[in-house]
Amino acid sequence: MNKKRVQTGSTTRAFAKPHVIEEWVGKVYTALCILVLVITIGAIVYFVSSRGLATFFVDGVSLGGLLGGLKWEPEGDIPLYGALPFIFGSFSTSVLAALMAAPLGMCAAVFMTQIMPGFGKKVLQPVIELLAGIPSVVFGFVGLSVVVPVLRAIFPGQGIGIAAGSIVLSLMILPTITTIATDALAALPRGLKEGSFALGATRWQTIYRIVLPTTLPSLLTGVVLGMSRAFGEALAVQMVIGNSPHIPHSLFESASTLTSAITLDMGNTVMGSTHNNALWSLALILLSMTFVFVFVVRFLERRNKR
Known part of the structure; x- marks a missing residue:
């Protein structure tokens, strides 16, 4: 009996050692991955901040x-670095895109989860996922070939401008809003709907009085994430917005965004010059807005948990 116990104990310890080693390796690997992510994010923030702040502390730009200048003329006799037209273009296209995509995405999510869940999972959800995988240049080409001519035929102007950029961006962020809204509605406790039906x-009435108010923080999270993607999109907007550095007086006039200004001018500047540092300042504004969007999402998630 004692021999059997000794053998059983030794066998257990022999099997336990590989599990301990695997657990240790897993912890070390996970810690290294987290460390790499933290270092990468810190390096990006430091590099963009150091380049962007050099515009103010080294080059003397106020x-x-x-932030409030209206003219962007870095190559003029008196260089001017007014980024307000770019900031206005980025915010206007992102907000309008969210206003157009949010109702469509939420209605699609309600249809897929509350009205026809079978058809939604088999047909609509794969279509939404396919739409999310389309490259941004394709959206820009479709906007240039379809959206711009339609706007030109209906409204005065050349068709390019804030309206065209907003429509293209709304199509791009629609999968993000729809997917997050679908997950939020699908995770809703079934007892809430059954209780509403039991009350007559x-x-x-159950959808707009119970389902939507309960999941509103999660729905708004999807909208904010969609705006975050729209705010940082460059190529698709650049193809249809006109890239004119001024504040437009209508939705059908050409404008520009922060990302468009960076992608168009960065390759034509000398590293360390005032123009180059000013472009890094625009990138710092984009990075700051990304952090703002993340904080808003975190706030909405905490509110949803409460």
Whole structure:
């Protein structure tokens, strides 16, 4: 009996050693991956911040002049670095795109989860996922070939401008909003709807009085994430917005965005010059807005948990 116990104990310890080693290797690998991510994010923030802040501390450009200036003429006799037209273009296209995509995405999510879940999972969800995988240059080409001519035929102007950029961006962020809204509605406790039906409410009353108010923080999270992607999009917007550095007076006039200004001018500047540092300042504005969007999402997630 004692021999059997000794053998059993030794066998257990022999099997336990590989599990301990695997657990240790897994912890070390996970810690290294997290360390690499933290270092990468820190390096990006440091590099963009150091280049962007050099515009103010080295080149002497004022912060108010950059954020509130209306003219962007870095090659003029008196260089001007007014980024307000780019900031206005980025915010206007992102907000309008969210206003157009949010109702469509939420309605599609309600249809897929509350009205026809079978058809939604088999047909609509694969279509939404396919739309999310289309490259941005394809969206830009479709906007240039379809959206711009339609706007030109209906409204005055050349068709390029804030409206065209917003429509293209709304198509690009629609999968993000729809997917997050679908997950939020699918995770809703079934007892809430059954209780509403038991009280005599119809399906539509249950949707707009119970389902939507309960999942509103998660739905808004999808909208904010969609705006974040729209705010940082470059190529598709650049193809249809016109890239004119001024504040437009209508939705059908050409404009420009922060990403468009960076992609068009960065390759034509000398590293360390005032023009180059000013472009890094625009990148710093984009990075700051990304952090703002992340904080908003975190706030909405905490509110949803409460």
